[in-house]
Amino acid sequence: MNDLNAISIRNLLFFISVFDAQSFSIVARREEVSASMVSRSVQQLEDALGQQLFYRNTRAVIPTEAGRIFADYARAMAEQLSEAQKELQDKTLQPAGVVRVNAPVFFGQKHIAPWLAELSNRYPKLQIELSLTDDFIYPHREAADLIFRIGALADSSFHARVIGTQTYYLAASPDYINKHGEPKTPADLPQHQALVYRGSSGPNRWLFKEKHDGEKQASWVHSPVKAVLTSNNADSLFTAALTGMGLVLFPDWLIGDSLKQGKLVLLLPDYEAAIKTEPQCIAAIYPHVRHPPLNVRVLIDYFIEVYGSPLYWQLE
Amino acid sequence: MNDLNAISIRNLLFFISVFDAQSFSIVARREEVSASMVSRSVQQLEDALGQQLFYRNTRAVIPTEAGRIFADYARAMAEQLSEAQKELQDKTLQPAGVVRVNAPVFFGQKHIAPWLAELSNRYPKLQIELSLTDDFIYPHREAADLIFRIGALADSSFHARVIGTQTYYLAASPDYINKHGEPKTPADLPQHQALVYRGSSGPNRWLFKEKHDGEKQASWVHSPVKAVLTSNNADSLFTAALTGMGLVLFPDWLIGDSLKQGKLVLLLPDYEAAIKTEPQCIAAIYPHVRHPPLNVRVLIDYFIEVYGSPLYWQLE
DNA sequence: GTGCTTGGTTGCGAAAAACGCTATAATTCA
DNA sequence: TGAATTATAGCGTTTTTCGCAACCAAGCAC
CATH class of the missing domain: 3.40.190.290 (D-Maltodextrin-Binding Protein; domain 2)
Structure with a gap:
């Protein structure tokens, strides 16, 4: 297994821990795995890199020159991952980044655009990309995160949050x-x-x-x-x-x-x-995914909130 | 499996490829794996990060906001690994970096120190740390990469290259x-x-x-x-x-x-x-490892070469 | 429309690996 | 010299991996 691909973050973290602790067993205890795991993990790394990383012995674990060099890189990688995680995590806690919203033209003009200022106020880190099109949806092609649509909804590959019925x-x-x-x-x-x-x-x-x-x-x-x-x-x-x-x-x-x-x-x-025999729903539609982005959820909640119940434009 | 540890470099590389190619199957063909592999690989990543990375559909693979953010980090990590590999690889092709040499005091003075200048000349990137001690070896404690020792050699945890017998x-x-x-x-x-x-x-x-x-x-x-x-x-x-x-x-x-x-x-x-009944060998000893560093091999070869055969100090 | 092709996902079973336990060799401490 | 600690190798079980085939959605050709 001389393949770099086999390296897992786990290996890197084990390696770093061993490097710092200068001991396999200490790491094993701290991470609550068997000592052989840690040993094999480092071995895997060594095989993947084709380089010895430690001189090891029953009583001492001493980094090789290569080990010391690689430790820096490993740390950098781990750091990067942790940062990535943090940034993504922030995104789930606090809406931020781009949300691409699509809606029918006139609906957007009358009932979306006027509320965006307040939305932006409430979630300052949110960047909204509003595209208004009447043609019946560009489902994925347009890479929209949230689509307002009016009509009879039936699409299994999307989740829909019904805002109301249109009269x-x-x-x-x-x-x-x-x-x-x-x-x-x-x-x-x-x-x-x-x-x-x-x-x-x-x-x-x-x-x-x-x-x-x-x-x-x-x-x-x-x-x-x-x-x-x-x-x-x-x-x-x-x-x-x-x-x-x-x-x-x-x-x-x-x-x-x-x-x-x-x-x-x-x-x-x-x-x-x-204009159609079926009842027409106004719905917020978003891709059916296993990890729905906070961005999108927040946007939907916001509009549901400002539209009120009954919807503020309804006659009675 | 919400654990970051489960991420493997392979996942990252697949993810990057998919991100660039905007397609799972293209990546699958290029990497010669099944499409399901690629799909599951990305799924794993998504599960580990707790974030959707792509909106996917039979006809389109569109990065999420999170996907685009993570792509940068993934690239950085891959980059780092590749650099690490390159640096380590260089080390196997061309001796470089620190080599810690230990030898008996007087042997070092007479038969090692005088040759180091030429050695350094031959391998300019090599940094030699010479420590001279007579006490019978600090085997690992001292973290020496190469140890010259004289005596009856018997230590299974080391490789020994016999330079000659001492008279x-x-x-x-x-x-x-x-x-x-x-x-x-x-x-x-x-x-x-x-x-x-x-x-x-x-x-x-x-x-x-x-x-x-x-x-x-x-x-x-x-x-x-x-x-x-x-x-x-x-x-x-x-x-x-x-x-x-x-x-x-x-x-x-x-x-x-x-x-x-x-x-x-x-x-x-x-x-x-x-002074001892057993024949006394002069040997270069180095830790028994699966990936012997080029540094050390080169050093041994160099001294074997300059010592000649018979060893230049021998009487006949 | 109707078939055909392409593309992502899922279920399944065999193959591979991960992992803990135990044993072993090496080394230090008392 | 024993007792204790430590890294590793061997093992068997459990888990994961991965390709194959099936499936479903979406576009294309006719």
Whole structure:
């Protein structure tokens, strides 16, 4: 076994101990292993290096020239490992270093970016890399540590922390209502100006169902609309809606505060709205690993905390 | 297994390779091990550090923050080991560093010290520590790498390279002979002035036997002498003999050149002389180890070379 | 979509090693 | 000279290692 690869940290530490203690048995007792272990450990090291490290005898253990030289290196290596461990340990005790966060563009703008200042304040050693993309996830490719996603979650290779369910609302500005009137049922929609989000999988479909009156469970109905504006940029649609251009079907996190402030008016309050038939969850997703980084856990906890329960943007 | 000790250099090297190659299987192929090995190796490292090092997936291997940090340390450690190896390797190719040589005082003065200059010239990186002691060896205590000893050698924990056999001669200066006459047989010795070496085990005994005439083998006979000077310092006795104080019974390496130059005269040429009944060897002794240092081998070879064969101090 | 290939992980069994115990040789202390 | 201590070699048991095959996920070709 002339291979350097066979050297283990253990060997190095034993070697250092023996070097300092000038005795195998003292080390053996201190480390609570058999003396033969220590002896063999040093032998292994010697074989791996092809050099005698000690002259040894029943009564004396004297370092060779090579032993003295190697002791310095061994110490340096052990030192380095210990430092590495310390640095990594610190990381688990106190969040530090880079965390790469990914989120949908507009969600990030409205509900992540505003909170980052406080986050940075709370964990000064944290460096946040925020990338906002709407395309449905670059799971690993982007090497994101934490991904905010909205949708039906089903991916075994990730852990997901559900932040909440998103509710869609049909809304328009008071101006618009004054000018065009208010739809009373989804069937009225084709007469209205629709502002439609278009993602990479095509334009959103507008779905409605009557709120459950009694036990009868209505099913989702797709309402065709007249799209006067289609965009892959939610902010633009939002602005268009605020300035009275037309109706939007947007989730609560996007228009919740506008509704509360009266800048937009909730339409079809007797209907539930959606763009997908499955319930859409807002979730923080992170890679499924055995040693989840503290960084990521802390970030999730932070956002769960500031979003509150119910989520601060929800209507009720 | 949360123990740092379990980390082996192999793990580190695999980790570094994976880090650079961003792939387990590439490393596995290059290192000619199974992919599972590499995978488990990294897992081991992660368990030992308690930190995830890669986000991995069937199609991508992305370093964690912790992974990137640890990579630096791992590289540093590997670097250090490689340097250590190089330095030690150099030592096996080219003699360098400290060699601690021990020898009997007068032998060292006469037959070691004079040759050290040339030795140092030949191996400039060698640093020689010469300690001269007559007391019969401090075997390991003194941490000598190479010990010149004279006597009957029997120690299994050492290797011995026999340089030659030592022959004792009875001698006196021409002055002395002129004044006191020349002994013809050992029985004449009590009438003469004897200069006797006294070591830690008492004064030397002077033994003689007639040189083998035919097949008859005489045995050693102890001749009592009149010691006018006893000393544990051979040089002093030697000086006393040169200045005509009396007879000395000294080995060839000590008085060989004086006999050749006629400063001393060989007495009782028909007798063999000795101080011990067993043949006395001059030997270079070094610790019995599995990886004998080049330093020591080179030193022995050098002295064997300069002493020549027959040894340059021998009479014939 | 459907198959095909690639890549990381896991289970399993044989091979190897680690490890403690004991014995042994060497050496010091009383 | 015994008693004690120490490093090491031999041993058998326990643990680990490691390749093979199976598996699952993800991309690619068609």
